[in-house]
Amino acid sequence: MVKPTKKKTDVKQEVLFLGRLLEGLLEGKIRIPHFQRPFVWRQSDMLRLLDSVVLGYPIGSILLFDTGTKVSSHDRVGPITIGANPRGTISYLLDGQQRLSTLAGCLLFDPSRHEPRWENVDWDLLYDLEIGEFVTYPQEGPGPEHFPVNCLLSTPKFIEATRQIERQSKSAERARNLLSAADDLANMFRNYQIPVITVHETEVDVAVEVVTRLNRRGRRMSPDHVISALTYREGEFHLARKLDELQEEFMERGFGGLDRVFMLRTVLAAQGRDIYAKDWENLMVDDEVRGRLPESFEAAAGGMHAALDFLHDIGVTSDRLLPYGLQFVLLAEALRLSPSPSRDVRMLLQQWFWVTSFTAWFGGVSTSQARRALEEIRELVRGERTSLEVVNLTMPAQPFPSRFDARSARVRAFMLYLASLGPRSILSDSRHALEPGGLLTALGPRALRRIIANLGDLELSSSPANRMFADRRHRGQTLRQLLHAADIGAETPLFVSNNMSDASKALLASHGISVDAAQLIVSGDRVGFIKTRLETLIEGE
Secondary structure, three states, rough: OOOOOOOOOOEEEEEHHHHHHHHHOOOOEEEEEEEOOOOOOOHHHHHHHHHHHHOOOOOOOOOEEEEEOOEEOOOOOOEEOOOOOOOOEEEEEEHHHHHHHHHHHHHOOOOOOOOEEEEEEEOOOOEOOOOOOOOOOOOOOOOOEEEHHHOOOOOOHHHHHHHHHHHOOOHHHHHHHHHHHHHHHHHHHHHEEEEEEEEEEOOOHHHHHHHHHHOOOOOOOOOHHHHHHHHHHHHOOOHHHHHHHHHHHHHHHOOOOOOHHHHHHHHHHOOOOOOOOOOOHHHHHHHHHHHHHHHHHEEEEEEEEHHHHHHHHHHOOHHHOOOOHHHHHHHHHHHHOOOOOHHHHHHHHHHHHHHHHHHHHHOOOOOOHHHHHHHHHHHHHOOOOOOOOOOOOOOOOOOOOOOOOOHHHHHHHHHHHHHHHOOOOOOOOOOEOOOOHHHHHHHHHHHHHOOOOOOHHHHOOOOHEEEEEEOOOOOOOHHHHHHHHHHHOOOOOOHHHHHOOOOHHHHOOOOOOOOHHHHHOOOOOOHHHHHHHHHHHHOOO
């Protein structure tokens, strides 16, 4: 039997100027379908993308799907409201949402119509023409060197911004230099081109197949993206939309950056399916599975919120403090099955969490071991066992990390210990307790400031022992402010602990700094200070 010839999908590849691409968005000719995930980028991601444009680096291609069939879509991109659905063919964005949202939101931003802060990031950005960096609005207000990003593609706005430079500059030479830099910057954005791949078809199902196949060929598209596309059915339970809502709730609790793949795995666990399942396409076309999705999702969501309660209770107040996403999956499944475990079970779960955090158990575990650990946790909360064996709870902790890398699970465990000390502000006008989780959510790794900038010893300089939590309003040299806050001046003579006030001792202790370490700073031994603090932190952990 001869198989019927398959209809070939019409694909067009072209390179478009950035401005033309954004015009299509603004007019509503390019739209973001509802099955796409929400905007999840952090401020640092946005600044890095804009910097890539300035450097002329490629930022990847944009994938569009052209169809005359109306697809449910968003009415905004970033903070920008886009035009209503025009008649005829519309291009729906399949890949590149975070990048295109960033570019559109920042370059088309209008302060008279749009909120400068949306989705927990700033969109009204500036470019410092003197240091060559994109920045958020400084507290003291912008200077002539701060060029508004939203004036780069609009000729009238660009002209007005250059006049502002001329008015604010104190010298004609400085004005000329700044204007020249602004002109170069605008040309970089106006001449920047982006590869665009457009798939022309009449059926929405083709878009779903394209997304799935792109994922199979190794493009950077998460299972969440594929599941979102595969579960898109008008009028039915919409898993992607429910995940969007749940992620918004998580954001309010400091876990908005939790990778959605772990949320999906939690839903799979609630369905009794393999948490490592990768056959998303086959999984989601199963009518029985789809029929149970609403019930299993609600049950999983309850377990996830209970897991966040559990984590908050032990000091894990941000996804940036969570060493492993799989810890969340297993805790959520345990608390779905037993929302109010006994005191003994709860204590065992806490011990399990700290052991897996400090030993990096999940970092080297096989999928089969993780599955056995999940089943053992289920048996524990069901009362079918009273101890855990897959994870050896007497394992020694990994050595103290040698470098500060906030992506490292072991460094996150260290940050959890540092947060447990209740670090206090070192600002001169405040001694309030800091909120490490909130600082990490807002600032990322910058929440932990380098204590001594020029230490001399490269290894100690990059050590976590040279980092401490600081207030988000913190400016200037950390060491100087720390010493001032603890009433320790550079001219202070050698002292003993009895000469220090209890308040000063408490402030230092809240950052894992002993009196002996402070004594070394007074005597000018900065390397000795970091070494002594390192010993204190290791002992404290």
